[in-house]
Amino acid sequence: MNRRYRKTIIAGNWKMNKTATETKKFAEELKTMLPKAKWCEVVVCVPAVNISTAIRAFKDMRVSIGAENVFYERSGAYTGEVSADMLKDLGVKYVIIGHSERRQYFGETDVTVNKKVLAALEAGLHPIICVGESLEQREMGITMELIALQVKAALADVPAEKARKCVIAYEPIWAIGTGKTATAEQANEVCNAIRATIRHLYGARVARSVTIQYGGSMNPGNAAELLAQPDVDGGLIGGASLKPDQFTAIVNAANQE
Ligand code: PEP
Numbered sequence: 001m002n003r004r005y006r007k008t009i010i011a012g013n014w015k016m017n018k019t020a021t022e023t024k025k026f027a028e029e030l031k032t033m034l035p036k037a038k039w040c041e042v043v044v045c046v047p048a049v050n051i052s053t054a055i056r057a058f059k060d061m062r063v064s065i066g067a068e069n070v071f072y073e074r075s076g077a078y079t080g081e082v083s084a085d086m087l088k089d090l091g092v093k094y095v096i097i098g099h100s101e102r103r104q105y106f107g108e109t110d111v112t113v114n115k116k117v118l119a120a121l122e123a124g125l126h127p128i129i130c131v132g133e134s135l136e137q138r139e140m141g142i143t144m145e146l147i148a149l150q151v152k153a154a155l156a157d158v159p160a161e162k163a164r165k166c167v168i169a170y171e172p173i174w175a176i177g178t179g180k181t182a183t184a185e186q187a188n189e190v191c192n193a194i195r196a197t198i199r200h201l202y203g204a205r206v207a208r209s210v211t212i213q214y215g216g217s218m219n220p221g222n223a224a225e226l227l228a229q230p231d232v233d234g235g236l237i238g239g240a241s242l243k244p245d246q247f248t249a250i251v252n253a254a255n256q257e
Helices: 020-033 048-057 084-090 100-105 110-122 135-139 143-154 184-202 204-209 223-227 244-254
Strands: 009-013 041-046 063-067 094-097 126-131 167-170 211-215 234-237
Touching: 009 094, 009 167, 009 211, 009 244, 020 048, 020 244, 041 048, 041 094, 048 063, 048 084, 084 110, 094 110, 110 126, 110 143, 126 143, 135 143, 143 184, 167 184, 184 204, 184 211, 184 223, 223 234, 223 244, 234 244
Parallel strands: 009 041, 009 234, 041 063, 063 094, 094 126, 126 167, 167 211, 211 234
Antiparallel strands: none
16 A cells, blocks of 8 residues: 555455445444545445445444446446446446456446546446456466556556546456455566556556555455555455455455554
């Protein structure tokens, strides 16, 4: 973390979990645990159907609401899709784009990720852009090249003043939902390389100001060490974000002075 130059952001990714009723219950429980003063921004990204409930339920808690996906067209005959304007109008602040599960199961590519990033920024949302390598790619020694490519593709045609509004989440695919975590050194090495790519694209000032999260089996036991790394500015948290006590423990780890 480096709070002098950029925001620390702890974001939960609920994936396809929790009903609206469970969302309310989670918020009530979290309210009793979450510290009032926070050095980090806390975000909960929920399934689209639960966004309105979440906006109401987390209203007094200084918790921002995020979506887990967005479509890149503004409106039209795209049955089942949700536009960036629709999310913004509900009060959504962040949107996860290009999560590896969407790339794996729903055919997202670097091209669609870029279109979604542009649409989200146009609507005034903050994209949380997910990048990451598979185990095979890591073992082939192409992690750095691959991540640089994903970052460059996601940010194609994004001007510097809008790049500042983006969050990048480094999520090694082999660490998501597996209980295997990247070591703090591995996480920092890639987050540092992502910052170098942003520096190359936009210069040092923008690179210094962009929040780069680590995601992949972050939990109360490993959060402090990961977040102590200079280029790891927060976490994108799946499994542990579903349990108020675990999520709070990670927020507390990010809240250390
Ligand atoms: C995620 O889905 O973004 C994630 C990091 O999941 P988990 O924390 O469960 O590995």
